[in-house]
Amino acid sequence: MDGHTLVGRRVPRADSGAAVTGRAIYAADVKLPGMVYGKVLRSPYPHAKIRRVDTSRAVSQPGVLAVVTAADVPGEGVFAREEVAFEGQKVAAVAAETWEAAEEALALIEVEYEPLPAVDEVEAAIQPGAPRVRLDAPLEEATDLRGNPLNNIARMNEFTAGEVERGFVAAEVVVELVFHIPALHQVYLEPHAAVARPEPGGRVTVWSGAQGIFLARAPVAQALGWPLQRVTVIGTQVGGAFGGKNFVYAEPVAALLAVKTGRPVQVVDTRREVFLDSHPGPGCFVRAKLGARHDGTLTSLQAEVFWDGGVAGADGPSNRLRGLYRLPNYRIRSYGVYTNKMAPGPYRAPGAPQMAFVRESLLDELARQLGMDPLELRLKNAVEEGDVSIDGHPLPRIGFKETLQAVAAHWAQRKGLASPPSSLSTPKRRGWGIAAGEWTNWVGSSATSVTLNEDGTVEVITGSVDLTGTNTLFAQIAAEELGVPLEQVRVALGTTDTVPYHDTTGGSRTAYATGTTVRWACEEVKRQMIRLAADILGEEPESLEVVEGRVRMKERPEEGVSFRELAQAAIRSAEGPILGGGKLASRPSRPAYAVQIAEVEVDAETGQIGLRRLIAAQDVGCALNPLLIEGQMQGAVVQGAGLALWEGYRYDGAGHVLNPDLVDYRIATAEDVPPIETVLVEVENPEGPYGAKGVGEPPIIPTAAAIANAVADALGVRVTELPLTPERVLAAITQGELTTAQQYGIR
Amino acid sequence: MDGHTLVGRRVPRADSGAAVTGRAIYAADVKLPGMVYGKVLRSPYPHAKIRRVDTSRAVSQPGVLAVVTAADVPGEGVFAREEVAFEGQKVAAVAAETWEAAEEALALIEVEYEPLPAVDEVEAAIQPGAPRVRLDAPLEEATDLRGNPLNNIARMNEFTAGEVERGFVAAEVVVELVFHIPALHQVYLEPHAAVARPEPGGRVTVWSGAQGIFLARAPVAQALGWPLQRVTVIGTQVGGAFGGKNFVYAEPVAALLAVKTGRPVQVVDTRREVFLDSHPGPGCFVRAKLGARHDGTLTSLQAEVFWDGGVAGADGPSNRLRGLYRLPNYRIRSYGVYTNKMAPGPYRAPGAPQMAFVRESLLDELARQLGMDPLELRLKNAVEEGDVSIDGHPLPRIGFKETLQAVAAHWAQRKGLASPPSSLSTPKRRGWGIAAGEWTNWVGSSATSVTLNEDGTVEVITGSVDLTGTNTLFAQIAAEELGVPLEQVRVALGTTDTVPYHDTTGGSRTAYATGTTVRWACEEVKRQMIRLAADILGEEPESLEVVEGRVRMKERPEEGVSFRELAQAAIRSAEGPILGGGKLASRPSRPAYAVQIAEVEVDAETGQIGLRRLIAAQDVGCALNPLLIEGQMQGAVVQGAGLALWEGYRYDGAGHVLNPDLVDYRIATAEDVPPIETVLVEVENPEGPYGAKGVGEPPIIPTAAAIANAVADALGVRVTELPLTPERVLAAITQGELTTAQQYGIR
DSSP: OTTOSSTTSOOOOTTHHHHHTTOSOOGGGOOOTTOEEEEEEEOSSSSEEEEEEEOHHHHTSTTEEEEEEGGGSSSSOSSOSSEEOSTTOEEEEEEESSHHHHHHHHTTSEEEEEEOOOOOOHHHHTSTTOOOSOTTSOOOOEEOTTOOEESSEEEEEEEEESOHHHHHHHOSEEEEEEEEEOOBOOOOSSOOEEEEEEETTTEEEEEEOSSOHHHHHHHHHHHHTOOGGGEEEEEOOOOOOTTGGGSOSHHHHHHHHHHHHSSOEEEEOOHHHHHHSSOOBOOEEEEEEEEEOTTSOEEEEEEEEEEEOGGGTOOOOGGGGSSSBOOSOEEEEEEEEOOSSOOOOOOSSTTHHHHHHHHHHHHHHHHHHHTOOHHHHHHHHBOOTTSBOTTSSBOOSOOHHHHHHHTHHHHTTSSSSOOOSOOOOOSEEEEEEEEEEEEEOOOOOEEEEEEEOTTSOEEEEESOOOSSSHHHHHHHHHHHHHTOOGGGEEEEEOOTTTSOOOOOSOTTOIIIIIHHHHHHHHHHHHHHHHHHHHHHHTOOGGGEEEETTEEEESSOTTSEEEHHHHHHHHTTSTTOSOEEEEEESOOOOOEEEEEEEEEEEEETTTOOEEEEEEEEEEEOSSOSOHHHHHHHHHHHHHHHHHHHHTOOOOBOSSSOBSOOSTTTSOOOOGGGSOOEEEEEEOOOOTTSGGGOOOOSSGGGTTHHHHHHHHHHHHHSSOOOBSSOOHHHHHHHHHTHHHHHHHHHHOO | OTTOSSTTSOOOOTTHHHHHTTOSOBGGGOOOTTOEEEEEEEOSSSSEEEEEEEOHHHHTSTTEEEEEEGGGSSSSOSSOSSEEOSTTOEEEEEEESSHHHHHHHHTTSEEEEEEOOOOOOHHHHTSTTOOOSOTTSOOOOEEOTTOOEESSEEEEEEEEESOHHHHHHHOSEEEEEEEEEOOBOOOOSSOOEEEEEEETTTEEEEEEOSSOHHHHHHHHHHHHTOOGGGEEEEEOBOOOOTTGGGSOSHHHHHHHHHHHHSSOEEEEOOHHHHHHSSOOBOOEEEEEEEEEOTTSOEEEEEEEEEEEOGGGTOOOOGGGGSSSBOOSOEEEEEEEEOOSSOOOOOOSSTTHHHHHHHHHHHHHHHHHHHTOOHHHHHHHHBOOTTSBOTTSSBOOSOOHHHHHHHTHHHHHTSSSSOOOSOOOOOSEEEEEEEEEEEEEOOOOOEEEEEEEOTTSOEEEEESOOOSSSHHHHHHHHHHHHHTOOGGGEEEEEOOTTTSOOOOOSOTTOIIIIIHHHHHHHHHHHHHHHHHHHHHHHTOOGGGEEEETTEEEESSOTTSEEEHHHHHHHHTTSTTOSOEEEEEESOOOOOEEEEEEEEEEEEETTTOOEEEEEEEEEEEOSSOSOHHHHHHHHHHHHHHHHHHHHTOOOOBOSSSOBSOOSTTTSOOOOGGGSOOEEEEEEOOOOTTSGGGOOOOSSGGGTTHHHHHHHHHHHHHSSOOOBSSOOHHHHHHHHHHHHHHHHHHHHOO
């Protein structure tokens, strides 16, 4: 970063010391005098009618202070009232003097259920005759592209351009594949936890580890039926979120119990509860085909994406199948399907890794069929300035090709071009895969204040919860703008009472949007300091500049006023304390691209996949802090590897989760992955601070696809169901040539 | 208040419910997990050298976590290092698992003192040969106006105008009196208390009941030798302050112990500690004479004011002897005198009640000598627009005469003009007194933000600690400006981390200065709302207005946008959330006047004084909330009655406090005072919000003087030493005619 002293530096996270030494305060660490403990009663049935809830025995138990049910909550929300539609759904909660007493009292709540049939697989749910997932929700009349009637469809959407059939007619090669992707939990290490304290005057204070303090406030207020201003949310340290803590779980329960008991109440979910009652990334079932000419020019795409929408029948971003490559004709049908599962929610680049797995697998198969280098195929079709974006707008200057080219030297190291299907007899087979992803950071609502303390040190005040070191970035930006050492800047998180509305830390928006407001606030601080210094020095503001913690004369740098002097003078001046503000809630943002390469070694006898190399390139616009960005990339690639090889909810077919714990829901560990190689590409974004783009989400998008492509490269057969378990790999190998023949024969 | 719906209304304090039901959280109510308790070791000697402090026995005591002394504190501050100069001065502090263990450990700290002579009376301290109060402080060479050398003078100051001697030559009547006023404690009901919690990353959080969160932060940072930004202060409910909590006592001790132990530490002073180690209002000893012509025109004033400056040798506002009445010639000599007592500090209208007692007593005696009505004498000489203010500036339009005239009807009800000295034989004698006072509110530094919650409710964010209901006023102002019901406005106090610097709640500044910033912030909020509504409605901003929680068309009021809609739209708009700010730290303010009448009944046999009527008139500029203002006036008059009749520190002559408890330091109770009659005068202040002036301090100023004048009226003899105890009254009666003759014979 030319001309910058702090922006661009590898500054470690300010809070990492506290986090790794156990001194950081998470919501479960908040202990208040007189605090009692809340536990939630959950439905054991994936689907049932609730006939009766009798809390009388529980309430009369010694040590029990209160029980709350849907009857205590105005309107809908929090607890099931008449029907439960997934295993683990909340039915009631107890507050008691100890965790144990609360746990025991749960067993004394009598709930009379009438069990109903349930369905948990999206492919099964759409069949005529499948159980109805929710008795209370209307269904969409729908058929698939073949005209088959569909069941349990909550919503349907279609994205089209050009003439799809003509595009396939013009194609010289067509690949068609079917994909299965399971629901994926964010697996934040910190479980859901909250503390609520009733306050005098009919108020409540909530300690929350949600991704945003304001997103935690609204559901608490709603559960209580109170206006927002009667709820204060204090953000605690967040122990991982990845999109999953854009919802709150413990907070409304704790608040309801606190108001009912008049005592502070803590609710901490177990890992099992986290797995049973949260909002994981959605699974999906996809039928897709892609056509191209011999020279690699893409001609047409058709896809049906059946999103596993859980009890919400939620849809996903199926349009992400396109947008990275020029594609004149496409029809993408997107379905939100009800299943007897918790509703899905955002997980780091929501829906993008799923759609990248589909898109980049198709592309890879196409390269194989065409005998073309997969990187070359991508470069040939990659969108650039002026092409149509995923959202349908013309693209500004982007860095997709630059990012593809940034890995070309790595790609050239591979053992050779992806080989055609060959003998499967060699037990250890190596393969290389490449894949790409796009993400355009969200902007959202941000507001930041910057003020000077009386000793001239700098205070940055935000409503932005720090998940990933963004406070460190804000300090870098403020120190850069004001010309002071990093140690003189403190970044503080306000409460919902003391800062204006601020959106969640998510959507890769924080450095981009809140960072911009930090910069603006500093610019206003500089203007105020220069005005005041001009008064003090008797000079024109134009003759002054802010350098190294002083406002000084441009011509005579030895003459100036220190920040300390200015801070002191300001608080006795007509204008008052030095205070700059920056705010925004809408601003153009630019697509950022991630390209990754995986090298794998597959044991053809066991089906085990070993990761040998993972190379992640990303266009970050401007690397505000390469250390933190590399951390984001490495963490995301590890998660992506988990999605590829191990992760995913498993169900018994009747709505029961088979793996609601960290033994059976296997995530990637440090032992599973090689050191992750990172390549930062900087194609400036003129709208971002110093040219920056959002960086947190892009690197998870292509990982699973790159690994799957590497496996296909190694084996000559493709597994299209995630995760790529040894069983699936072995099955693919066994069916080897038959499978290959079937796939390649399809036209 | 014409045209206003909320400003001017008698709105009860928002926090009174919590306060009177015991649910408000004071610093002593803050309980944290793992919290330990701090107690302070204090000097039993009013003056001594510290030879040695040995903490080893205390530290090794079970349950004791740490002991801190001056050796733990960088630079000066907190603990005495080599010399103690008043009884109760801090020498060390202990943190222990219980209060009892901490208390017991104090006895195990071995301090070797070398006692030194001490002096506690200002009249004694100034004598040549008096003990030297502080060995470490330089003295001022000084003589009094008679040329006598003075001892223990820390500072000297003189205010003069015209030619004093000529003025007395021109006088036809001169009164000369000697006054004694004791040091006066603010007697806040809540003792000093604080909790400090060490935080990860080398920070500390402090819960403080100080009058300002920022004034608590600086001394904590200083004690620790840390920059300000490493200290966070959270303001708690304040249980009375009256200027006395502009200093902090428990906070630095708690913080030092917290950092040393790594545990949260609570320090709560006992009432005895509060009386021994705080900053009471200063006593003084005054020699003064005032001359006038037969028609009542004042000609000259000469005074020597010896302020009891304690270990600080602090001076007081002796210039307050003048400024209310036109006075062409004066010489006021002001001395700050060292005594072996704690340093004095601000107490509600600092120094003004003392100087009013002197000034208004002199004036009353003059009226008696002149045979003139005391109200008439005041009206004749009262300053008005264009005259010189106390600060030496020309006065703007003021309301002094209006305030004097406002009590004329009450004054006319008295039994007759103040009678000349007469027979003292009637046991029950009634008398009336009148007195006046002036106060120009301080401005200080204020900054306020106003924002909309997503549901359209209004949040006012300040750094202003609420002592007297000012948050209720801010809510009234915001509700008035934005046209919403009071219930839709919440006022929140930020922490030192999350709001810009804000000065203390004191100097009658808050409604005036911070109230102005609330109004400005609302104006900015309105501008932003109108801009956004204009966008939404496709109309010109000029055609819109903010009425009743909506922005609507002036011409077609049925068309508009609700605050809720605007709040929601704003957080998806380019400008970002609706957020207005107002800040200032300097602004003209205008003198406010208080005039009070007391009717007393003195029992000439016992010397007991009964208060029959207390009438308080005050120019408040604009009565933003008459209920709260009347509360301020009533409370101040009760305090003033205490000063007149009961209150004051008593010492043994060698520096030991004789009455450090609420049995021996007697304050006024509800039984002691009649219902206090209030008269609000409104002479608009164009600089204040809606014309308001500061109201909290003026009403304490004239009370003691009015009561003393009433007693003199009843008895025909004057007691010039406060408080007017039965002993002093009886002594005055006994010496009756002799005293009178002496006083009146002096020329």
